[in-house]
Amino acid sequence: MSGSPLLAELIDALRCLPGVGAKSAQRMAFHLLERDRSGAQRLSAKLTEAMQRIGNCTRCRTFSETPLCALCANSGRDRQLLCVVESPVDQLAVEQATGYRGQYFVLLGRLSPIDGVGPRELGLDLLAARLAEGEISELIIATNPTIEGEATAHLLNQIAAQASVRATRLAHGVPLGGELEFIDRGTLAHAFGSRHTL
Amino acid sequence: MSGSPLLAELIDALRCLPGVGAKSAQRMAFHLLERDRSGAQRLSAKLTEAMQRIGNCTRCRTFSETPLCALCANSGRDRQLLCVVESPVDQLAVEQATGYRGQYFVLLGRLSPIDGVGPRELGLDLLAARLAEGEISELIIATNPTIEGEATAHLLNQIAAQASVRATRLAHGVPLGGELEFIDRGTLAHAFGSRHTL
Missing domain, CATH: 3.40.1360.10 (Dna Topoisomerase Vi A Subunit; Chain: A, domain 2)
Incomplete structure (x- = not known):
């Protein structure tokens, strides 16, 4: 990006998001700048707040x-x-x-x-x-x-x-809606071995 | 999300990004919290900085x-x-x-x-x-x-x-690598009408 170094930095920073590559990051940055600056400001605030304040529950660790x-x-x-x-x-x-x-x-x-x-x-x-x-x-x-x-x-x-x-x-086996033809061998073998009386 | 109201707010805020729905936003929030808190902090800072400082060039308007x-x-x-x-x-x-x-x-x-x-x-x-x-x-x-x-x-x-x-x-016509079969009629008609001598 030749126009704005800060824009290039924003695009690069967006790539920390999972599943976001160079092209999506570009699209996101332009979208926010053109159409949703207030959403971006809110996201910025929530990111900082969440990263600083969210820790783990002392009882269940979530x-x-x-x-x-x-x-x-x-x-x-x-x-x-x-x-x-x-x-x-x-x-x-x-x-x-x-x-x-x-x-x-x-x-x-x-x-x-x-x-x-x-x-x-x-x-x-x-x-x-x-x-x-x-x-x-x-x-x-x-x-x-x-x-x-x-x-x-x-x-x-x-x-x-x-x-x-x-x-x-948890029970393991053929997923609901799955077709036997497309289930992996391990799952199918397990499901076959764990068959139960109807 | 029953565990953390702030996490729910972060997930909601992430949905301002184009192409990010409820499921992706969840995945992004968990990823950042679990694995990339520094990336998230950097993103937060760049978002604020970009939204506040990026305006338009007085000469070309970019x-x-x-x-x-x-x-x-x-x-x-x-x-x-x-x-x-x-x-x-x-x-x-x-x-x-x-x-x-x-x-x-x-x-x-x-x-x-x-x-x-x-x-x-x-x-x-x-x-x-x-x-x-x-x-x-x-x-x-x-x-x-x-x-x-x-x-x-x-x-x-x-x-x-x-x-x-x-x-x-800019020239309009059949995109390189495109197949005539799949080109929309308007583009194909334009390309046909604009044919040139080899």
Whole structure:
């Protein structure tokens, strides 16, 4: 961009957004300058505010600008159910897709010794202490069905067993609306092996 | 989003970006919080700075944070050629795609009486004054090939004629790499009518 160094800097800064390349960043910068300067100012303010104030809930580790997140502070949620997810975005997915009304625990990662992510980094001591409180009757393990997610699920299962809490895992199989022809082999094999009586 | 009101506000603010819906905005907010807080802070700063400081060049009307944009101030550009475009993003497209080394004039719109956009709004008095300076030998009209763009081109042609400056228009026809089968009828008819000897 030959006209304005500041515009070039804005375009470059926009590329920190996931899925935004050079062309989209250009389009965004021009759109904001031409048509939505007030929206851009608001976005700027919210970005700064969010990055400075959003930390993690002391109880469930999800994103929160208060020591206790709104969900943990909500007395209307079932205190006997605890769903463990890898990240806040997984928590949001469960919250939006299901009618789940229990509590969450967010690992902020998954077991990955090679990256230095062990039980301590995942806050498993906090989780064990929570289970030891005796209020939880079911630990719903909703880690992703990847190798690391499965290893994490295995460890979570052990922690639940130590606290004599029933552990459950999300069902895996053919997605609804999926066609067998296009399902990957691993999923299909798993679904076949886990068939149940109608 | 039940966990954090501020996060919900950030997600909403991100939707001012073109092409960003609810789902992408979520993904962007989580990505920034989890993995790129410094990038987000930089983006916030650049957004504010750009919206506050970027105005228009007094000579060519493109975006610029200085009274004269870098391109108008560049003495290495050919002062005899003036390319008229509708918007700064069109200017950028010409600049990036072609080897053009002349100057630009940015209309910041196109003739559209119904929206109250007339010659004054397009800065055509400024353009006429520029042509009257006598330095320009060719006015390259690069408005878009839409009805409004064509009407604008027609008016620009008259202004050039009044100043006895040669006016040229970008060639229209079948795009390179395009297949006749998939070209719209209007373009194909125009290309057919404008055929030239090999």
